[in-house]
Amino acid sequence: MHAPISGSDGLTAWQELQRGWRPLVACSVGIGFGLSPIPPFTAGIFATALNAEYGWPRGEILAAIILVTIGLVLLGPTVGRLVDRVGARRVAIGSTVGLGLCLSAFGAIGSNILSFYAVWAVMAVVALGTLPVTYAKVVTGWFDRARGLALGLALASTGITGALYPFYISFLIARFGWRMAYVGVGLLPLLIALPILLLWLRERVVPAVSADGTPATPVEGMAVRDAVRRYRFWASAIAAMGLGAGTGGLMPNLMPMLKENGLTAAAAASALAILAISVTVGRLVSGFMLDRLWAPLVAVLLVVPAAIGVAVLTMPGLSLPVAMSAVGIIGLVAGAEFDLIAYITGRYFGQKHFSELYGIQYAVFGLGSGSAPALYGTIRDWNGSYVPALFLSIGLLLGAVALLLTLGRYPARVSAD
Secondary structure, eight states: OOOSOOOTTSOOHHHHHHHHHHHHHHHHHHHHTSSTTHHHHHHHHHHHHHHHHHOOOHHHHHGGGHHHHHHHHHHHHHHHHHHHHHOHHHHHHHHHHHHHHHHHHGGGOOSOHHHHHHHHHHHHHHTGGGSHHHHHHHHHHHOSTTHHHHHHHHHHHHHHHHHHHHHHHHHHHHHHOHHHHHHHHHHHIIIIIHHHHHHHOOOOOOOSBOTTSSBOOOOOBOOHHHHTTSHHHHHHHHHHHHHHHHHHTTGGGHHHHHHHTTOOHHHHHHHHHHHHHHHHHHHHHHHHHHTTSOHHHHHHHHHHHHHHHHHHHTSSSOOHHHHHHHHHHHHHHHHHHHHHHHHHHHHHHBSTTHHHHHHHHHHHHHHHHHHHHHHHHHHHHHHSSSHHHHHHHHHHHHHHHHHHTTSOSOOSSOOOO
């Protein structure tokens, strides 16, 4: 456990929050109006409108999301390296502008679906800097004693904006049509996130001399070439992939899964409403726990109940209260995985090359979460049931926890390169 004492620079958790609340707010707003919540919370609504307008199959429309996964896997480490070299501020601001322009450009696409894919492909490249990889560097730089809570607060914004996007987009489509709805979504990062980033997004500069006149401790961090040779790095990366696949495969399949289990469409929708709330709560709870407990133990406390929740979904004839409880418990893990990955990367490998190392971890996580939905759908098609996919999720989640438990204690110091 961590005792509630001052952090590495002599500040308590509360003092860190008082000092760094502006950069924290900027990170939270940047993530909330960044690329992370857009595919899961907006793609389905726009797919309905595009299907009605052009007759494109929904599967072909939603397949465009895979381009983001491909971009993340191929370019995630590069984005992290860029953040380490030129700074998170420049990357975040440039990518936020690119994201807003790309979203607005969807309003000008024609009847050829290739134009739709082209915009997604460009967005998958220029908007990667709005993902948590960029902002986690800022948060972990400003916070030590309150790092877990700060990461949770920064990432919780995706649940809030994700809950608001459907209402906002549905209103715009009903009033102005889907083209202007895309423009309306594109204006959000430009008019809300960008000004706050310009005002408050700053990386912490460590002074050469501390307040008492002694030389300040330099920023520590393992060299990338050394980190990627360590067991801990790939154990945590594979665990991240397991968590990403174990939860990511479930999320888009939950609605048909619950309906096949006997719930009505309205009841299934009610169960899913709990999901967005629990994702947000999961990020806050995990952040609070990470500041007080060993990170792998936090994973045990969150993931094992989630695995039990998945097991509950395998039982036929679920009642609505039971289904809502199971989905809520699963959502806690879906909200905690980003906190866990970022926190583990910082504690075991240091700050000096944090973004590049986290970018690799995040890319491996994205490979799992991005490929799992289609895999789970295929399993359903082959077996006529989601039950085998649910047992796969249980195995992935528990396997991830087992790997994290092998990481050992946090190092007292991380060797600088």
